[in-house]
Every structure is written in structure tokens, then in C-alpha cells.
Amino acid sequence: MSVCSSSSSSSSGGYLGSAKAWIVHGIVAGITIGAAIGARAYLGRSRKFRSRVVGIIPARFASSRFQGKPLVEILGKPMIQRTWERAKMATTLDCVVVATDDAKIAQCCKGFGADFVMTSESCRNGTERCNEALQKLEKKYDIVVNIQGDEPLIEPEIIDGIVKALQAAPDAVFSTAVTSLKPEDAFDPNRVKCVVDNHGYAIYFSRGLIPFNKSGKVNLQYPYLLHLGIQSFDSKFLSIYPELQSTPLQLEEDLEQLKVLEHGYKMKVIKVDHEAHGVDVPGDVEKIESFMNDRNLS
Numbered sequence: 519m520s521v522c523s524s525s526s527s528s529s530s531g532g533y534l535g536s537a538k539a540w541i542v543h544g545i546v547a548g549i550t551i552g553a554a555i556g557a558r559a560y561l562g563r564s565r566k567f568r569s570r571v572v573g574i575i576p577a578r579f580a581s582s583r584f585q586g587k588p589l590v591e592i593l594g595k596p597m598i599q600r601t602w603e604r605a606k607m608a609t610t611l612d613c614v615v616v617a618t619d620d621a622k623i624a625q626c627c628k629g630f631g632a633d634f635v636m637t638s639e640s641c642r643n644g645t646e647r648c649n650e651a652l653q654k655l656e657k658k659y660d661i662v663v664n665i666q667g668d669e670p671l672i673e674p675e676i677i678d679g680i681v682k683a684l685q686a687a688p689d690a691v692f693s694t695a696v697t698s699l700k701p702e703d704a705f706d707p708n709r710v711k712c713v714v715d716n717h718g719y720a721i722y723f724s725r726g727l728i729p730f731n732k733s734g735k736v737n738l739q740y741p742y743l744l745h746l747g748i749q750s751f752d753s754k755f756l757s758i759y760p761e762l763q764s765t766p767l768q769l770e771e772d773l774e775q776l777k778v779l780e781h782g783y784k785m786k787v788i789k790v791d792h793e794a795h796g797v798d799v800p801g802d803v804e805k806i807e808s809f810m811n812d813r814n815l816s
């Protein structure tokens with residue numbers, strides 16, 4: 519199996535033009551500068567800091583809410599292929615692989631030319647699957663991006679953004695992205711909120727509204743942050759992450775990422791413009807298709 523034997527990634531072509539659009543205003547403007555200075559100091563010592571990057575798309579067949587989800591067609595193309603095509607446009611990834619436990623998904627990947635790795639059915643979550651896939655790759659990587667297969671419209675710029683953020687923050691082991699929270703999602707426990715410090719490191723994630731205004735209502739003036747599922751890891755950290763003990767806040771909120779913070783690791787957060795179009799249940803397919811039709815996306 520020659521998975522990712524080519525080290526060149528496809529270039530992002532026409533996407534570069536729009537790259538500026540998503541980057542970070544407000545909270546993050548100061549942070550970007552701070553991070554850049556830090557990175558330069560670090561790179562003075564080592565030019566190659568965390569330079570080898572792999573994108574892994576975990577794709578399992580079984581799902582309680584949506585059996586065979588990665589193979590569902592969205593405007594005539596399997597969802598897993600759409601996610602992979604987006605990921606291939608990211609310029610920071612040396613290689614993109616699908617990690618699956620299922621022969622039909624593997625067959626599908628072969629059909630459109632994606633590299634894939636077979637992982638065991640016993641992986642309990644996407645992070646474990648990424649870790650197992652990483653161990654099976656021929657080459658070594660410094661950063662692993664966990665690209666969720668249920669966000670087929672993920673912008674390559676977001677992938678590049680979290681990779682660069684992690685490369686620029688040597689004290690962080692994890693990076694992820696947030697976007698503006700819509701007021702109507704404020705009290706939806708499935709929309710995870712995040713607060714960050716002045717340097718763009720995560721302070722906390724919650725299913726409840728944070729920060730909480732004493733009026734008990736949403737403050738329409740406040741720039742609340744919605745967490746997006748995409749994340750990247752330092753690969754050494756990824757190998758210990760699933761083994762780290764569960765923690766009280768993680769268990770109470772049922773949020774994996776809290777385990778990272780509770781164990782004292784740092785997590786870098788970037789702010790992006792992104793409208794989430796996750797496909798979680800069969801009914802979401804129609805929604806995303808009509809969104810794509812409206813925007814003339816094919």
C-alpha cells in the first residue's frame with residue numbers, strides 16, 4: 519500500500535484569492551501579531567518546526583443517527599469525496615488520507631483516487647481512528663489535522679489556518695477554529711461555545727452560553743464564539759490523548775476537548791468566517807443541497 523508516497527500536495531489554485539476573507543478580525547488581530555513574533559523567535563532556532571502535516575478524514579460506516587453517512591450522495595457526489603476534494607486544496611497538507619473501517623468506503627475512495635488506511639472497527643471515536651491511521655502511515659508527521667467527514671463544505675483556508683496557528687504556537691498541542699455564534703443558537707446545547715484569552719488560547723468550552731450576561735439573556739452586542747469541529751494535533755500529543763484520564767468538566771459537559779485543557783495543555787483557537795453545514799442526520803442532505811443550489815455550488 520503506498521499511502522501518501524508523494525510529498526507534494528495539490529495547490530489551492532483559485533482559492534488563494536479569497537483567503538483573506540476568512541481571516542480573523544477583532545479578537546484575533548492582536549493575537550496574530552503576537553503569534554508571529556513568537557514563531558519567528560522559535561523559527562530562529564529551528565526552521566522546521568512541525569513542518570510535516572497530514573490531513574486525516576475519519577470515516578466510519580456504522581452510525582446510530584445516519585448509517586453509511588460518508589457514502590451519501592450530495593448533488594450526485596459521495597460526501598466523503600466532497601470532503602476530500604476540499605481538503606486536497608489546503609496548501610499546508612503534505613498528504614490527505616481517509617481512515618475507515620469499511621470496505622465499501624475504501625472502494626469508493628479508490629474510485630475517486632483518494633489514499634486510504636484501514637482502521638479497526640473498535641476505534642471509539644474519530645480521534646482514536648486518526649491516531650491508529652497515523653501509526654499505519656509510512657511517513658512520519660508532526661501535525662495531524664482531523665477533518666470531519668460530515669462537513670463537506672469545509673474551506674481549505676480553515677484547514678490551513680489551524681495548521682499555521684499550531685505551527686506558530688510551540689506551547690500549544692492542539693488547534694481549532696471558532697466562528698460567530700448566531701443569537702438563535704445561544705441556548706442550543708448542540709452548539710458548543712468557546713471563550714479565549716487575549717493571546718488566542720482557549721480558556722473554556724461549554725454547551726451553555728459563555729460568557730453569561732447577568733440579564734439572563736443573549737447580549738446582542740457581545741461577540742460570542744461557536745466552536746467548529748475541525749481540529750489539529752501535535753502528533754506526539756495525539757498518541758497520548760486517547761489514553762489521558764477523563765476529567766470532571768469533560769464528563770459533565772460531554773465535550774472531549776475539555777480533557778485537553780483540564781490536563782493543563784494549551785489549545786490555540788482561530789476565528790474564521792464559516793457557515794456550518796454539517797450533515798448529521800439524513801434530513802440534512804436536502805438542506806445542504808438546497809444551500810448549494812442557491813449559491814450555484816456544484
Ligand SMILES: *[C@@H]1O[C@H](CO)[C@@H](O)[C@H](O)[C@H]1NC(C)=O
Pocket residue numbers: 731732733735736737738
Ligand atoms: C449585558 O447585556 C446588556 C444588553 O443586553 C448590556 O447592555 C450589558 O452591558 C451586558 N453586561 C452587563 C454586565 O450587564
Ligand SMILES: *[C@@H]1O[C@H](CO)[C@@H](O)[C@H](O)[C@H]1NC(C)=O
Pocket residue numbers: 642643645646759760761762764774777
Ligand atoms: C475517545 O474515546 C476514548 C474511549 O472512550 C476516550 O478515552 C477518549 O477521551 C475519547 N476521545 C478522544 C478525543 O480521544
